[in-house]
Amino acid sequence: MTRFDLEQQIMTCWNMVEDVKALNAHLMDHREMTQDEISNYLLGLETIYNVKFEQLFSMYERMLEEGKL
Numbered sequence: 445m446t447r448f449d450l451e452q453q454i455m456t457c458w459n460m461v462e463d464v465k466a467l468n469a470h471l472m473d474h475r476e477m478t479q480d481e482i483s484n485y486l487l488g489l490e491t492i493y494n495v496k497f498e499q500l501f502s503m504y505e506r507m508l509e510e511g512k513l
Contacts, residue, residue, distance in 0.1 A: 450507060453500045460493055 467485055471477060507513045 445503065445507060445510070445512065447507075447512065450500075450503055450513075453496075453503050457493070457496050457500055460489075460496075463489060463492075 467489065471482060471485075504513070
C-alpha cells in the first residue's frame with residue numbers, strides 16, 4: 445500500500461458528486477417516482493458511501509500504523 449493507493453481511494457470518494465448529479469438527473473426525468481422509491485435511491489447512496497469512507501479511513505489508519513504517512 446502506497447500514498448498513491450490512498451490518493452486513489454480519496455478520488456473514489458470524490459465520485460460521490462457525480463453520483464448525486466446522476467441521481468438528480470434521473471429523478472428530474474422520472475417525476476412520477478414515489479417518495480419511497482426516492483428514499484430507497486438515497487439510502488443506497490448512503491450505504492455505498494459509508495462503505496467507501498470506511499475503506500478510506502481504514503487504509504489511512506493502516507498507513508499511519510506502518511509509518512507510510
